[in-house]
Amino acid sequence: MTTLRTPALTMDLRGTPCPLNWVKTKLRLEEMAPGAWLEVVVDDGNPARNVPRSAEGEGHRIVVITVTPEGVRVLIEKV
Amino acid sequence: MEQVYFDHAATTPPRPEVIAAVCASLQERWGNPSSLHATGVRALEAVERAREHVAAVIGAQADEMVFTGSGTEADNHALVGASLAAEGRGNHLITSAIEHHAIEQTAEFLGRRGLRITYLPVDCHGLVDPGAVRDAITDHTVLVSIMQANNEVGTLQSIGEIGIICRERGVLFHTDAVQTFGHVRIDVREMHLDLLSLSAHKLYGPKGVGALFVRKGVKLEPYLHGGGQELGRRASTENVPGIVGLGEAARLVRLEMNQEAEQVGALRDRLVRGVLASIADARLTGHPTQRLPNNASFCLRGTDGHALVVALDAEGFAVSSGSACTSGWTRPSHVLLAMGLAPEEAKGSLRVSLGRSNTREEVDRFLQVLPGVVARVREISSAGVR
Numbered sequence A: 001m002t003t004l005r006t007p008a009l010t011m012d013l014r015g016t017p018c019p020l021n022w023v024k025t026k027l028r029l030e031e032m033a034p035g036a037w038l039e040v041v042v043d044d045g046n047p048a049r050n051v052p053r054s055a056e057g058e059g060h061r062i063v064v065i066t067v068t069p070e071g072v073r074v075l076i077e078k079v
Numbered sequence B: 001m002e003q004v005y006f007d008h009a010a011t012t013p014p015r016p017e018v019i020a021a022v023c024a025s026l027q028e029r030w031g032n033p034s035s036l037h038a039t040g041v042r043a044l045e046a047v048e049r050a051r052e053h054v055a056a057v058i059g060a061q062a063d064e065m066v067f068t069g070s071g072t073e074a075d076n077h078a079l080v081g082a083s084l085a086a087e088g089r090g091n092h093l094i095t096s097a098i099e100h101h102a103i104e105q106t107a108e109f110l111g112r113r114g115l116r117i118t119y120l121p122v123d124c125h126g127l128v129d130p131g132a133v134r135d136a137i138t139d140h141t142v143l144v145s146i147m148q149a150n151n152e153v154g155t156l157q158s159i160g161e162i163g164i165i166c167r168e169r170g171v172l173f174h175t176d177a178v179q180t181f182g183h184v185r186i187d188v189r190e191m192h193l194d195l196l197s198l199s200a201h202k203l204y205g206p207k208g209v210g211a212l213f214v215r216k217g218v219k220l221e222p223y224l225h226g227g228g229q230e231l232g233r234r235a236s237t238e239n240v241p242g243i244v245g246l247g248e249a250a251r252l253v254r255l256e257m258n259q260e261a262e263q264v265g266a267l268r269d270r271l272v273r274g275v276l277a278s279i280a281d282a283r284l285t286g287h288p289t290q291r292l293p294n295n296a297s298f299c300l301r302g303t304d305g306h307a308l309v310v311a312l313d314a315e316g317f318a319v320s321s322g323s324a325c326t327s328g329w330t331r332p333s334h335v336l337l338a339m340g341l342a343p344e345e346a347k348g349s350l351r352v353s354l355g356r357s358n359t360r361e362e363v364d365r366f367l368q369v370l371p372g373v374v375a376r377v378r379e380i381s382s383a384g385v386r
Helices: A020-031 A046-057 B016-028 B038-058 B071-085 B101-112 B130-136 B159-169 B240-278 B305-314 B334-338 B360-382
Strands: A009-012 A037-042 A061-068 A071-077 B065-068 B092-096 B116-120 B141-145 B172-176 B195-199 B210-214 B282-284 B295-300 B324-326 B329-331 B349-353
Touching: A009 A020, A020 A037, A020 A046, A020 B038, A037 A046, A046 A061, A046 A071, B016 B240, B038 B065, B038 B195, B038 B210, B038 B240, B065 B071, B071 B101, B071 B141, B071 B172, B071 B195, B071 B210, B092 B101, B101 B116, B116 B130, B130 B159, B141 B159, B159 B172, B240 B282, B240 B295, B240 B360, B305 B349, B305 B360
Parallel strands: A009 A037, B092 B116, B092 B141, B141 B172, B172 B195
Antiparallel strands: A037 A071, A061 A071, B065 B210, B195 B210, B282 B295, B295 B349, B324 B329
16 A cells, blocks of 8 residues: 655646646656655546656656546656 | 957847757757647647746746747737737726837837827936826726836836836736846746746847746737647747747856846946046936946937947947937937937937956957047038938
8 A cells, every 4th residue: 555645746737738737747757856756636538648648658657646526636756 | 350249238149058959959849839749749848848947037937928929029919918808998008108119119009099008208317207107097007018127228117116006006017028037137926017028039049039928817818819829828839949049048047147247237337437437428328227237328429329330330349329220310219318318419329238248358448449439420420421
């Protein structure tokens, strides 16, 4: 079981279209230290599929994805 | 002989780092940022990184920056976009008598289409009285647009004070920061700015790219139509290399601005002292202290600005004049006339604007050459040759 710790940063990317939401996520990840956690909140649908897929494609780890009525929270660990 | 470049208010030489970034972008990030594939995303990454660098210089959020094709376009977008967005709610625009033509002529354009335009006067130093802004605002005022620094005389306006007044009255406040971006400190929150125009090529970046800061929540009608770029705020495929160049210039200036302003300011002060000491009837124009660190502007009585520029060019110095030569006649600058100078005096304007690579030796050489040039131009002018 994964023990959730507080992400270093949360970005609200609801309303930000693909692939801009992933690009903004990527730029933040580049500034973070390896092992740090970034939480992004994206819209359900394509953003909720594409952002985690792109993050994994670059080697980052998806810690957890939580679907809430306000949006989908994606917790990413930087490699 | 290589020319000594003293015309940085007109444009600046692109920095080597900027040139490298632009070239790399052309080679490696040539995709269309709107494309969904990896090639497009690589270009989009470059654009968004640049947006963050530019925003950071003025204390804005990246999403509040709209890239444009120039500072002039940003000015046009601010005035036209705000006026259109306010249709039915207001029809009054306030600006100053010394704005750049990008504001002045856009205001005139809007005036011909029914907007009421107030041109606020300036004092002898080129300063707008913030109290006059307060007095000019009415219930119909849509926007106040006052430049942060004048491009001819370098006077820095009391932008923070004007911003407070506009915010208190619920009126949008725009500043043309083309001359100040990266040269003096700007904080859009502290200054209560809603809109701000900037340009890359005044900051050692490429030409053909600028940006408009649009505070979150401010409604502007798009200025260009035909695509969803810039989140629908400015149609047109992004000028990726230009934007990357602007971003690199912004990134570098964040590290160096204070030191550069100090260094250039010291050279400028030396030049001003030298000119005033060696040229009879020379007058510094603009505010004596509240001015851009790189600007030295003068009126040299009995001369002609156009002739001074040509004569100094022949001596190896690139400078400029506020006066414009039209069909052989020298037309005095609207800025100097608004500051109360007589047309005869304003005709002899000279602007020397320094930059990061200028040296003390160059300034001293200029000071050696200038008296002879001025004497020759005065001789020609007094002989009635235009």
